[in-house]
Amino acid sequence: MTDNSTTGSGPGGSLKTYNVSQDLCGGLFLIAVSAFFYWKAYPLPLGSLRAMGPGMLPVTIAVMLAIGGIILVLIGLRNGSARQETWHLRGPFFVLGGVIVFALLIRTAGLAVAGPASMVFASLGSEEFYWKESIIFSICMTIGCILLFKTALQLPIPIFTFF
């Protein structure tokens, strides 16, 4: 986040806040989202109330959401509204990154590679991380998953695609 931070961000204390209103940020976020949807829905034919076109509802809802976002910004500008919590990068980056690693490897390399790779990557998201433990644990878990999902349940998951 590029908001002017006073307390600084850092892992640990989730109670730390930026000196900016949470509702203000939330409102701006919703305005941005609705603007995006409006931009994408704008070319679709609106139709009439009697026979609604594909664009009618998305455009209407996007406008309503934008108005709501503006009201939320105004609420956020009042004094004494709750401050924005700080953002953390480590947790989301590694945990969600692990999911992406899985998605990229499952087809190309198979579960035998995707499993350990994504689990070790995700483990980095925790502050307590030990290489050895993580690698051994992820390999054992992957073997368990292969036995459970492939052997027992016979789901069509690629295990190892290099053969």
Add this chain to the structure above:
Amino acid sequence: MDLVTNLTHGFGVALSLQNLGLCFVGCMVGTLIGVLPGVGPVATIAMLLPITFGLPPVGALIMLAGIYYGAQYGGSTTAILVNIPGEATSVVTTLDGHQMAKQGRAGIALGVAAIGSFFAGCVATVFIAALAQPLTKLAQLFGPAEYFSLMVMGLVFSTVLARGSIFKAILMVLLGLLLATVGTDLETGQERMTLGIQQLSDGIDFAPLAMGIFGFSEIVKNLENPEARDVVRNKIGRLLPGWEDIKQCVMPVLRGTFIGGLLGILPGSGAVLGPFASYAVEKKVAKDPSRFGKGAIEGVAGPESANNAGAQTSFIPLLTLGIPPNAVMALMVGAMTIHGIIPGPQVMTKNPDLFWGMIASMWIGNLMLVIINLPMVGMWVKLLKVPYRMMFPAIGIFCCIGIYSINNSSEDVLFTAFFGFVGYVLLKFGFEPAPMLLGFVLGKLMEEKLRQALILSRGSFSTFIERPVSLGLLIMAVLILLLALMPSFSKQREEVFTE
């Protein structure tokens, strides 16, 4: 009597060896996954959905229902033993349940929760069976306008029941509705806002959305608050409550069952309110309210019964009207559709085996939970002692495999990561994700009904007010909203949620 013959028929289906086995496996696996901290029923069902694909429809749904109850019960176990609620409905259980556990009465808390849930389950099963037919008849009188108004009412409910600001909850509903419009337009076949991504032409899939928002953003959140875990180190102790405990619990269980069952029928995650309402009632009724929060057994018995009763009666809107009242039921819709069943009033007449079999299996599932869980508590405790740094990658890999297997699509896994990020952003801005998910769940159906209603009325919105049932539903929605916004009520609402 109709009810008896129907239930007998249902038990005939559910008691076949195969279905009994599936119900057992479902309860077992559901509890196993549901016990993991931070994994609620939604994530559990999304994760385990693929294992039911190869089964016949009746068996698959019986197993899914078993998974659902198992996940619910697993959530309560975690709430009592670790003080982490798996989902919103077991938040209340952490208050007194975990205190009981700290006093060395964890076994009794678990026992009471199981017995209370079983009793609530028995009542709710009969309740569903009795209500199903009249409601199905009612549903056949519903036109598009009534359906639309009913869903509006459901969404209003969900905003009132969400934690935090009602205004923000309404915005989340709108965001959910907006997300639901992505995909091919139902009538013209035109692609809407798909950004040229082929997977989006059928709309955003519910499972990746739910898994991202309820599964992965939960993990990220838990990693930020590492101190919240507090596994009980005391002995679990005796499981079966003594006579004194039972006497104390009878009334709370009855009240909880009644409250939870009634609220569960409401469209719009009414089931979430049950435990909160039950806890508030028990505290009001109690001779010495100060015991609550310090290990009062009524504070476990009442909410747990309400929780289970609500979990079961929330099947009613789905089975009779075809409207999923919460995220779990939306996953059930997905599961039914995969097996070629369209949920709604016609299920009862077209698939009586499925309908009554599932209702009967609800009772069997509840019985099994008591039988499986009480002896296995020791195992759950061991599982819960695994440190979170090892637990969360394991949860993650299960989620990934589950999502991948639903459509054999690695793109779905990418979507899950994306929605996990969205969920994290929403959490940080103080938005409650539950109303958004319900908006998304009902969005497509609402649009369809709105369009149909407006075609029938030649583009006039007055159709929603001129038809008496529709008008009644809308008035109800407005009343609920006004009530919730009234200062005295909103104060109470805040109290209920902050407890």
